[in-house]
Amino acid sequence: MADSPRSHTPENSAPAHREPSTHGQADPATDSTPAQIRRWRRYLAEEQAEAEIYRRLGESSTGRHKEILLKVSEAESRHSQYWKAKLGEHAAKTVSPSLSSRVLMFLAAHFGSVFVLALLQRAESRSPYQEDADASPAMAADEAIHEEIVRALANDGRQRLSGNFRAAVFGANDGLVSNLALVMGAGATGMSSTMVLFTGIAGLLAGALSMGAGEFVSVRSQRELLEASSPTQITLAVAPDLDLDANELELIYRARGMSPEAAAHRVKERLGYLDCDCDPSLSFRDPDPEDQDAPGGEHVALGTDLGAAGSSFCFFASGAVIPILPYLFGMGGMWAMVVAMALVGVALLVTGGLVGLLSGASPLARGMRQLAIGYGAAIATYLLGLVFNVAVL
Incomplete structure (x- = not known):
């Protein structure tokens, strides 16, 4: 898949309302050279193959992974339309995707997504769009974003493995x-x-x-x-009985690394004076026992x-x-x-x-x-x- 082009979902490189037209209008290949026609056909085949890879991965996944992968598949299908429009009448003749793309399609249908996503991450890092003037700037920009999407999805599987x-x-x-x-x-x-x-x-x-x-x-x-070393939920259990003048609850948050101002803010939350975490400067969060990836969880x-x-x-x-x-x-x-x-x-x-x-x-x-x-x-x-x-x- 070293020579395969990949364009990326507009939703992930700009606000969701962005129309595919921002990728640039693809003019039909009127004055194109035979080398350009061959290259565009290869691009089209690779985009269609990638749409299928992401679709298969999405169908075998669940939750947010499924949603994201299917949206990326839809985006890849839209990107393939760019090359169809670029080719014009030359799009009638198709070529096969690369061997690596065909292998990835097989793996996506029969094996766990973590392995295929790992391969996709490496493949997404190599794109000819940055150097190819025939690809729109937006498609080249999508490439970098798409690699990060795959990296993030693959990281979940890596954490569990x-x-x-x-x-x-x-x-x-x-x-x-x-x-x-x-x-x-x-x-x-x-x-x-x-x-x-x-x-x-x-x-x-x-x-x-x-x-x-x-x-x-x-x-x-x-x-x-x-x-x-993980914090517990004891602060929630004993907060009603604390001596508010001594306010040792604040010392707990200071010991966990908070600034005096942030610790005081968190105490007000815990004691009910604030009904939301409205201080955007706070990066610390008490662990959620239901969150398996949080500190104090299952350490997956x-x-x-x-x-x-x-x-x-x-x-x-x-x-x-x-x-x-x-x-x-x-x-x-x-x-x-x-x-x-x-x-x-x-x-x-x-x-x-x-x-x-x-x-x-x-x-x-x-x-x-x-x-x-x-x-x-x-x-x-x-x-x-x-x-x-x-x-x-």
């Missing part, structure tokens, strides 16, 4: 790297294939149990610290302790089993280590690519970084194994 996903990715990566290094080091010392296999199995079990236990303690401790970004432990255990084990697969199937010696390195390399590229995808960064760059780190650790351990082998000899 970040805790357990972090544990899963770290678990898989640790299993891959640590057990590959263990197998490579053991193989380099001259151990038999059977001993290398049992060493790898022991490393798998020990590492998975250790990772699971560590994640459980880490997440549980972090949640307890956050819960201990952390995940749960059992979920993090389970993810870490399972993914460490799934990663750690890959380096010992050649030995499980009867291979040995140098060939077993070469095959293990190849299998782990593919897995590291996948885990790194997933991290890059969800973070909106380049999947290839993140995958190569994971590969370099993993291979570096394995080669270093192999060299140490050779040293010990020489020492024993």
Whole structure:
């Protein structure tokens, strides 16, 4: 989708009443060159594909996500009309959207929106409209706004994935790297294939149990610290019985970081002297117990302790089993280590690519970084194994 154009919903770049005509009137292609015609056809195909992507995402979503995505889909459909008008009679001949757009349409129909939105965020950051004089200035401006819309929607999914996903990715990566290094080091010392296999199995079990236990303690401790630091609703319960002359309620808000003026304002609210929060300078809010994203809520970004432990255990084990697969199937010696390195390399590229995808960064760059780190650790351990082998000899 690197070469795909994207124009953006007028509702998100200006007041909702703005008419599509502000994108500029598209003149029919009377004096256009063949290169322009081809480019506009490609733009039209991409806009139509994106309208379908957002429509499918919207239909599989709920709440405000559904509303926003369907409105963006409508906007993309309107933008495609710009290129139809620009093409005039040349619009009768259509072209297929890019391969990446077709893949995104498939993913939007069959997979969760967080993955597709992450890909869309990266794709939306690359647009030819800024440099193309045939695109209206408003459409180019919409591009930047549209990327921020996608970023905001994708962030909700990232927040809910970040805790357990972090544990899963770290678990898989640790299993891959640590057990590959263990197998490579053991193989380099001259151990038999059977001993290398049992060493790898022991490393798998020990590492998975250790990772699971560590994640459980880490997440549980972090949640307890956050819960201990979150404000409570006690101010509402005891406010009627407070000594108004001493007014210690104001000290609570001062302790939470408010200025003296803002704290005094909040006290008047709590005691009923003000029936609304009419001070626009106040950024502090008491936590709403029903708001899961507020301080004192469920800390969704952390995940749960059992979920993090389970993810870490399972993914460490799934990663750690890959380096010992050649030995499980009867291979040995140098060939077993070469095959293990190849299998782990593919897995590291996948885990790194997933991290890059969800973070909106380049999947290839993140995958190569994971590969370099993993291979570096394995080669270093192999060299140490050779040293010990020489020492024993």
